[in-house]
Each structure stands twice: as structure tokens, then as C-alpha cells.
Amino acid sequence: MKITKKELEILEILEKDARLTAADLSKMIGEGEEETKAMIQRLEEAKVLVHYTALVDWSKVEARERVTAMIDVKVTPKRGVGFNETAERIYRFKEVSSVYLMSGAYDLSVTVEGQSMNEVARFVSEKLSVLDSVVSTTTHFQLKKYKHDGIIFEEKQSDNRIVVSP
Missing domain, CATH: 3.30.70.920 (Lrp/AsnC effector binding domain/regulation of amino acid metabolism (RAM) domain)
Incomplete structure (x- = not known):
């Protein structure tokens, strides 16, 4: 399936945060809300946009x-x-x-x-x-599990102690 630059932008944005609304997406890509909804629907119907999911630890x-x-x-x-x-x-x-x-x-x-x-x-x-x-x-x-789908599960705690040397 050939997709447009705007549809590619939508896919990249939703891959990072699938909770965004069509209104938020339309502002991010510079399109109208109805046009954005139509692009999302086209991607869903073509099974390019397959599923929306949450990553749970x-x-x-x-x-x-x-x-x-x-x-x-x-x-x-x-x-x-x-x-x-x-x-x-x-x-x-x-x-x-x-x-x-x-x-x-x-x-x-x-x-x-x-x-x-x-x-x-x-x-x-x-x-x-x-x-x-x-x-x-x-x-x-x-x-x-340390990292999954680009998400790090536990950030390393920084050591804020003052270094003391003899």
C-alpha cells in the first residue's frame, strides 16, 4: 500500500502514543480533524494500523x-x-x-x-x-524485562552522594 507523508506522520506519532485523539493528531500534522480521521480510517481498513495497545509492567x-x-x-x-x-x-x-x-x-x-x-x-x-x-x-x-518496544522499564537511579577521597 502506498501511503502519503501525512499518513506516515500519523503512524509514527501513534506508534509512540496511541492515546492521542484525532483532534490532537490533526494539530500535530497540520491537517483538519475530519481529514485526519479519514486518514486513520483508511490506515485501519488497509490493516496498516492494526491495533492500539498499552504497555504494562x-x-x-x-x-x-x-x-x-x-x-x-x-x-x-x-x-x-x-x-x-x-x-x-x-x-x-x-x-x-x-x-x-x-x-x-x-x-x-x-x-x-x-x-x-x-x-x-x-x-x-x-x-x-x-x-x-x-x-x-x-x-x-x-x-x-529491561526494555520493551523502545520503552525502558526501570531507569537507573543516579547516585547523588558527594565523592570523598582520602
């Missing part, structure tokens, strides 16, 4: 303990469909939050969320590894 919420794992998956591609059919089967599982086709040592990168490490392990052993085209998996559990 769940590690600070005691009531919601979650485990995230990144799984490297080696796959035997199928004639005529390559990796697409296997990727589709994997992303349909409710535990899966993302699937990417990768270059390098493995074929798919799968991100999975669960209530515990055991729940993720059961998913890998009972649902993912048993798929016909899956050759092998390597599971990496996320221990701490």
Missing part, C-alpha cells in the same frame, strides 16, 4: 504473576506453503503471544505466556513439540 502487579518464555523452533517446511502452515497452527494456541519467521539457527521464534514454568513446559511438550513439522525446540524463560 506486570512485574509491579502482585496479583498477576506471569511467566514468559521465548521458544526457538526448528521446523521442516512443507512443499508449497513453506513455514506458513506451521506458523499458523502455532499462533492459534491461546498461550502464544507472538510468532516470527527467523533467519539463522532456528526457523520460528515463539513467545508464550503462562501462569508458571510448569504450564509453559506442558505447552511445549504436549502441544508444540508434537506438531508433525516441528523438529526441535529450545525454551528460554524471561527473567527480567
Whole structure:
């Protein structure tokens, strides 16, 4: 899809802050509010602007303990469909939050969320590894999130003490 400079501006602005209103966006890009709404609608209909989301630091919420794992998956591609059919089967599982086709040592990168490490392990052993085209998996559990989608989760505290030397 070919997009205009103004539509590109809208995408870049919304990627940083999706909570902005059409009125705010129209002022930022120098267009009328109705024209801005029409551009947003066009981007949504073309599935260029796919979803509006909030980034939450769940590690600070005691009531919601979650485990995230990144799984490297080696796959035997199928004639005529390559990796697409296997990727589709994997992303349909409710535990899966993302699937990417990768270059390098493995074929798919799968991100999975669960209530515990055991729940993720059961998913890998009972649902993912048993798929016909899956050759092998390597599971990496996320221990701490420092930065996600360009957002730093914990800024380093500056040391305001006076330096004293002997």
C-alpha cells in the first residue's frame, strides 16, 4: 500500500502514543480533524494500523504473576506453503503471544505466556513439540524485562552522594 507523508506522520506519532485523539493528531500534522480521521480510517481498513495497545509492567502487579518464555523452533517446511502452515497452527494456541519467521539457527521464534514454568513446559511438550513439522525446540524463560518496544522499564537511579577521597 502506498501511503502519503501525512499518513506516515500519523503512524509514527501513534506508534509512540496511541492515546492521542484525532483532534490532537490533526494539530500535530497540520491537517483538519475530519481529514485526519479519514486518514486513520483508511490506515485501519488497509490493516496498516492494526491495533492500539498499552504497555504494562506486570512485574509491579502482585496479583498477576506471569511467566514468559521465548521458544526457538526448528521446523521442516512443507512443499508449497513453506513455514506458513506451521506458523499458523502455532499462533492459534491461546498461550502464544507472538510468532516470527527467523533467519539463522532456528526457523520460528515463539513467545508464550503462562501462569508458571510448569504450564509453559506442558505447552511445549504436549502441544508444540508434537506438531508433525516441528523438529526441535529450545525454551528460554524471561527473567527480567529491561526494555520493551523502545520503552525502558526501570531507569537507573543516579547516585547523588558527594565523592570523598582520602
